[in-house]
Amino acid sequence: MTAPRSWLLIAVVAVILAALAAAPFLFPGVRAMDTAARICVFIVLAASYDLMLGYAGIVSFAHVMFFGMGAYGVALASVHLGREAPGLILGAGAGMAVAVVLAALIGLFSLRVRAIFFAMITLAVASAVAVLVSQLSGLTGGEDGLSFQIPRALSPSAAYLPDPLPGLDPAALPGVVFGDAPMESLFSEVRANGKLAAYYLVFASMLVLLALMRRLTVSPFGTVLQAIRENEFRAEAIGYRVVRYRIAVTCISAGIAALAGALYAVWLRYVGPDTVLGFPIMVDLLLMVVIGGMGTVWGAVIGVTLFMLARGYLQDLMAAAQGAVAADLPALAVLLEPDRWLMWLGLLFILSVYFFPAGIAGRLKSGR
Amino acid sequence: MSDAAPAHAPRIERAGLSGRLRPLIPWLLVPAAILLGYLGIWAQASWPLLEPVLNEDGTLRTRVFDLAPFDVRLSSWLTLTVSGLAMGMMIFVMASGLTLVFGLMDVINFGHGAFVAIGAFTGITVLLAFPGLAGAESLAANLALVGLAALAAMAVTGLLGGLFERIIIRPVYGAHLKQILVTMGGLIVAEQMIHVVWGPSEIFIARPEMLKGALTFHGAAIETYRLMAVGLGLAIFLAIRAVLRHTTIGLIVRAGVQNGEMVEALGYRLRLVFVGVFIAGSALAGLGGVMWGLYQEVVTATMGAEIMVLVFIVVIIGGLGSVEGCFLGALLVGLTQNYVAFLEPKAALVSDIALMVLILMWRPEGMMSAGGRR
Numbered sequence: 001m002t003a004p005r006s007w008l009l010i011a012v013v014a015v016i017l018a019a020l021a022a023a024p025f026l027f028p029g030v031r032a033m034d035t036a037a038r039i040c041v042f043i044v045l046a047a048s049y050d051l052m053l054g055y056a057g058i059v060s061f062a063h064v065m066f067f068g069m070g071a072y073g074v075a076l077a078s079v080h081l082g083r084e085a086p087g088l089i090l091g092a093g094a095g096m097a098v099a100v101v102l103a104a105l106i107g108l109f110s111l112r113v114r115a116i117f118f119a120m121i122t123l124a125v126a127s128a129v130a131v132l133v134s135q136l137s138g139l140t141g142g143e144d145g146l147s148f149q150i151p152r153a154l155s156p157s158a159a160y161l162p163d164p165l166p167g168l169d170p171a172a173l174p175g176v177v178f179g180d181a182p183m184e185s186l187f188s189e190v191r192a193n194g195k196l197a198a199y200y201l202v203f204a205s206m207l208v209l210l211a212l213m214r215r216l217t218v219s220p221f222g223t224v225l226q227a228i229r230e231n232e233f234r235a236e237a238i239g240y241r242v243v244r245y246r247i248a249v250t251c252i253s254a255g256i257a258a259l260a261g262a263l264y265a266v267w268l269r270y271v272g273p274d275t276v277l278g279f280p281i282m283v284d285l286l287l288m289v290v291i292g293g294m295g296t297v298w299g300a301v302i303g304v305t306l307f308m309l310a311r312g313y314l315q316d317l318m319a320a321a322q323g324a325v326a327a328d329l330p331a332l333a334v335l336l337e338p339d340r341w342l343m344w345l346g347l348l349f350i351l352s353v354y355f356f357p358a359g360i361a362g363r364l365k366s367g368r
Numbered sequence: 369m370s371d372a373a374p375a376h377a378p379r380i381e382r383a384g385l386s387g388r389l390r391p392l393i394p395w396l397l398v399p400a401a402i403l404l405g406y407l408g409i410w411a412q413a414s415w416p417l418l419e420p421v422l423n424e425d426g427t428l429r430t431r432v433f434d435l436a437p438f439d440v441r442l443s444s445w446l447t448l449t450v451s452g453l454a455m456g457m458m459i460f461v462m463a464s465g466l467t468l469v470f471g472l473m474d475v476i477n478f479g480h481g482a483f484v485a486i487g488a489f490t491g492i493t494v495l496l497a498f499p500g501l502a503g504a505e506s507l508a509a510n511l512a513l514v515g516l517a518a519l520a521a522m523a524v525t526g527l528l529g530g531l532f533e534r535i536i537i538r539p540v541y542g543a544h545l546k547q548i549l550v551t552m553g554g555l556i557v558a559e560q561m562i563h564v565v566w567g568p569s570e571i572f573i574a575r576p577e578m579l580k581g582a583l584t585f586h587g588a589a590i591e592t593y594r595l596m597a598v599g600l601g602l603a604i605f606l607a608i609r610a611v612l613r614h615t616t617i618g619l620i621v622r623a624g625v626q627n628g629e630m631v632e633a634l635g636y637r638l639r640l641v642f643v644g645v646f647i648a649g650s651a652l653a654g655l656g657g658v659m660w661g662l663y664q665e666v667v668t669a670t671m672g673a674e675i676m677v678l679v680f681i682v683v684i685i686g687g688l689g690s691v692e693g694c695f696l697g698a699l700l701v702g703l704t705q706n707y708v709a710f711l712e713p714k715a716a717l718v719s720d721i722a723l724m725v726l727i728l729m730w731r732p733e734g735m736m737s738a739g740g741r742r
Contacts, residue, residue, distance in 0.1 A: 059548045109725065113732045114688075116476055119548050120680040121724070127677045128721050135717060279673065283556060290549060334564055343560030350553035353546055354539055 009364035013298045016305050020203060024196055025167040028188035037199055039308050040206040041264045046288045046300035047213050048256035054294030055217055056249045057229035058115060061282055062106065062122035065129050066099040066254040068277040070261030072133070072140060073098070075271040078148035085151045092262035096255050103254035107247035115232075115246070127279070134273045145272020154201065154266065158194030165190045202263050209256060214297045216252070225249055226295075283342075287349050293359025302360050307345075314341045394692075394735040398699050402449055405707035409441045409448075412711055443588035448706045454594035456702025457601020458663060460695050462656030463679040463686075464608060465649015471625035471689020473642045475537055476544060479551035480653055480679065481672030482558035483525040483532075487654025488661035488671060489566050490524045491517035492573050495662075502576040510576035514662070521658045522651035529650025533643055555673060562669040570668040573661065597659055604652070605695050612691065621645060625689050681720050685727040687734030696735060697727075 019026065023036035045067055052058045073095020074088050081087035106125060110117035133140045140146065152158055167190040175181035190196065216222055228235045228242050236242050265271050274280075284307065292303015315338040322336035335343070356363055422428060466480045494517040495502055501513040536554045540546040574580070575593055582589040612618035623631045624638050632638050660675060661667040682701050686693030704723050709716035727735060 053545075057545050059545060109728055113728075116544050116548075116688075117684060119476070119478075120684055124677050124681050124724065125721060127674075128718050131717050135714065283552075286549070286552065337564075339568065340560055340564060343557055343564070346553050346556035346560065349556070350536070350550055353549045353553065357546070 006365045009298060009361060012364060013301050016301055017207075020206075024190050024199055025165070026170065028167055028169050028190070033195070033199055035308060035312075037202050037267045038264075039304055040202045041260050041267065042285075042288065042304045042308070043301050044206050044209045044260040044263070045257055046285060046292065046304050047210060047297045048253045048260065049285055050289050050294060050297065050300050051213060051217070051225075051249055051253045051256075053289055054296065054299070055222060055229065056225045056246055058111070058246060058250065059119040060122045060250070060253075061119060061279075062103075062126040062129075063253070063257050063285060064277060064279075064282045065122075065126040066103065066257040067261035067264070067281075068129075068133070068271070068273075069099040069102075070095040070258030070263075071265035071271045071276040072146075072261075073258070074262045074265040075146045075148050076139075078150065079146060083149035083151055085153075088150065088262075088266070092259065095262060096258040099254040099258040100251045103250045104247060107250045111243055111246045111250070126282070130273060130277045130279070133277055141272070143273060145270060145275070147270045150198070150266050150269055152194070154194045154198040155269075156193050156195045158197070159192070160194075160197065161192040165192055198267060202267050205259075205263055209259065210297060210301075213256065217297060221245075221248075287345050289359075290349055291345075291352050291359055293361030293363075295358065296361045296365070299359050299361035302364075306360070310345070311341070314344070318344075394696050397735075398696055398703070401700055401703045401707075405448065405452075405703060406445050408707060408711050409445050413441050443586060444710065446586060446588035447590060448710055449703065450588075450590045450594050450598065452703035452706035453699060454597040454601075454663070454702070455706065456699035457598050457605075458656055458659045459675075459678050459682055459702060460698035461601055461604055461659060462653050462675060463682045463694050463698060464604075464691055465645070465652045466679060467683045467686065467689055467694045468621070468625070468645050468691060469642070469649050470683070472621060472628065472638070472645055473541070474544075474628075475541070475642075476547055477537065477551050478548055478676070479532065479536065479554035479558065480649075481674075481676035482555045483529060483650045483653035483672070484657035484660065484675055485562055485667070485669055485672030486528060486558065487521035487525045487657030488667040489562055489571070489657075489669075490654065491521040491658030492571055492661055492667050493566075494520045495573060495576070496571075502574075505577050507578045510578045513576055514579070514658075518655050518658050521654040525654025525657070526647045526651035529647045529653075530643065532650070533646045537646075559669045559673070566669075568669075570666050572666050574665065575662055579662075593662065597663065600659070604655075605691075608691055617641065617644075678720065681724050685724050685734055687731075687737035690734070690736040693734055693736030 073091040077091020110121045167188040169188040172185040288303040288307045293299025326333040579593045682697040686697035708719040
């Protein structure tokens, strides 16, 4: 690969990964660690989606369904086999197997004829599965979902060190510099319990899977996928079996998505249709991948981080802006209603497909 | 010299029976589905009668010949058939534009559902604006009101369709990936705009007075509204078919679906025709939205995205680009869903998918694939 190296892109990704690595010690509080863990899980999910969307040029609307299969696999294993790790691994493996088989079936049915069928068929299948999961309440807990236990070593009650580890609290910095807050408030305590272990399990799995996907994209396999994306007929004429490659990438991507779902289930200790299935998450995923940048694994890292932060801060920003214009421009104030944040992200999405098809990562790469 | 060339008498063989029957098979599937539905309902009624019974002397007796009489659930079957046809017709109205747009310009519009939802909301707004007409016990007043609502919805969605084509779709001609993404983005924004204009909650609506009741026919209660939907859907299908078969513009559209480049080479401005078809398709989606909203008696901003699932299944099994395939596919989906929901409610969730799988196994391009390209 002779892609131009961009130090800017590398720096941004490195900062994000470093921040995630040190998240429990940099950002105190349960909420911050939860956000960091979600970012890790969605990085895996978005990068695996990008394998299909960005590298192979296949649009799937069933990616969240595969994610949910991994999550429900872990949940069902915990409920029926107990909370021990081997059972959960078995559950994750089973969920992954189902996801891969289903992906292969859908691929065989649709990619064989026209690639565009795939988008429509995945949409139909994903919505049917989502309805099915919420209806089969005996097995899946229905709309309420399932709460379950994970191995004791990963639960908050497990203590690893008698004393808490030192951490930082950057939010107190202005108070110390400009106010008269004591120096000690800059430091926080991080308890070395199972929750911390769970976070690092999620983080480490993310790193491994990300490295795996990165490796895959620069392999001959990844190059063939890009060739298919750029010119299907030519790839076929050179002698590559286009359909096989497409089905293979669909299966790999579905399998990794299921693993991401399993990680998410372990972190949340809960699965439900609204958290691991369903169309709104699919829309979020599309926004993350496209805004972050299709066709590069790093785009997923940037897109997910940005989206997760935007979800929190964009709404605050919009509320502030709404308050500012409410008196003078009531019509504009309606558009700035914090609940309408998705509309602005949708507009950003359309604009980025038109004007920055390579997303933020692509912009950073080209050095502008 | 003349006998140097052998006598040459070309003869066009008449196609064999199976060759002539082949194109008719999709048309026969709908009556077959209705028949199968009837058999299913009858078999379900007969099922308990097949259980062995204990005679007075202690022996078991199987009652293989005591099946249920053939008219046992005729009324349920009739009700289900009408509601299946009504549902199919409504889906057809929504899907017809989508399939033509694809056939003509190879454009796949994932935002089509937005027109359904916007049409429904516009129509409902008109209905709610004239409570006097809706409450009047006069069929003429009620139908006038529904007609007005439908026209308003079609005008709004037609106009929006024109804008959508110009702003969202035109920059991404020829790139499927971008089309799917951009139209999906359009759907997201449109859904949010519905929230901005009509508020965040769903709107409940009662049908106009004279469309509320049901007719009783052979003991079966058949809702008037469903009959109206069937009639309207059939009329629209016949109208589209007549336009496509007997007018010049229809000829150009059909030729465009088959080989667009050739039509352009002959000097026709296919782009312009396409814009017209897109606007008409959007207007039809809006009309379908009004019909669907009145059928469900509630409209939500997400209804467009929900109904799109059925619309895509119909378009796929019909064959992309074929209006007739789309019509038959819609009827099949509507009928299957109603029969299966009656026989085994849980299975209804996946019956559409099963139908799609079966049809794609039989004809991978859909029942009537229209496009000559690719």
